[in-house]
Amino acid sequence: MQTVLILHNILRWAVLFFGFWTLINAITGVSSKRIYTANDNRSNLFFMICCDIQLLAGLALYFSNAWFDKIKAGMGPVMKNGYDRFFTVEHAGVMILAWILVHVGRSAVKKAPTDAAKHKKMLIFFGLALLLILVSIPWPFRAEIARPYFRWFN
Numbered sequence: 531m532q533t534v535l536i537l538h539n540i541l542r543w544a545v546l547f548f549g550f551w552t553l554i555n556a557i558t559g560v561s562s563k564r565i566y567t568a569n570d571n572r573s574n575l576f577f578m579i580c581c582d583i584q585l586l587a588g589l590a591l592y593f594s595n596a597w598f599d600k601i602k603a604g605m606g607p608v609m610k611n612g613y614d615r616f617f618t619v620e621h622a623g624v625m626i627l628a629w630i631l632v633h634v635g636r637s638a639v640k641k642a643p644t645d646a647a648k649h650k651k652m653l654i655f656f657g658l659a660l661l662l663i664l665v666s667i668p669w670p671f672r673a674e675i676a677r678p679y680f681r682w683f684n
């Protein structure tokens with residue numbers, strides 16, 4: 531599971547890279563009223579693929595690293611412990627919500643009838659998903675739940 535944890539740690543940077551690329555495309559698309567290009571499509575497709583891999587890695591960690599066992603043992607103690615509550619409930623729950631937004635967003639962008647509507651949907655769905663991801667990452671400066679910026683084999 532060390533390898534999966536390293537993958538999950540490092541892939542967060544790819545998620546953020548493609549998330550911000552998508553957001554910048556959406557903002558420039560809305561503000562300059564330009565056409566929806568292959569570059570717009572590529573940015574949010576890569577964002578979605580990275581989120582998909584994160585979901586799989588996250589689920590593997592969740593079930594293999596005893597987080598789910600803690601829930602089975604009882605929600606009371608989990609909710610009282612900030613660290614356990616973050617990883618079992620908050621991080622997993624909010625990230626799954628972000629993942630749903632990315633998938634619903636991609637289908638909404640595809641179905642939108644005009645380029646202006648596509649950019650608007652891109653801004654709303656992917657912008658909100660990126661915000662949820664940013665606030666749910668266990669950054670090193672978040673005292674109780676701190677995890678490193680980078681992780682490698684030790």
Ligand code: HEM
Nearest residue numbers: 539542545584585588589591592595597622625626677681
């Ligand atoms: C875009 C989505 C996600 C991002 C950016 C993300 C990011 C992270 C980061 C940076 C860590 C800390 C890694 C480390 O300690 O080096 C982490 C830990 C963790 N994540 Fe995620 N995550 C995402 C989605 C998910 C999902 C959907 C789940 C579960 C359903 C999940 C479950 C976990 C668990 C259980 C841990 C703790 C692993 C352990 O120490 O045993 N993550 N995540």
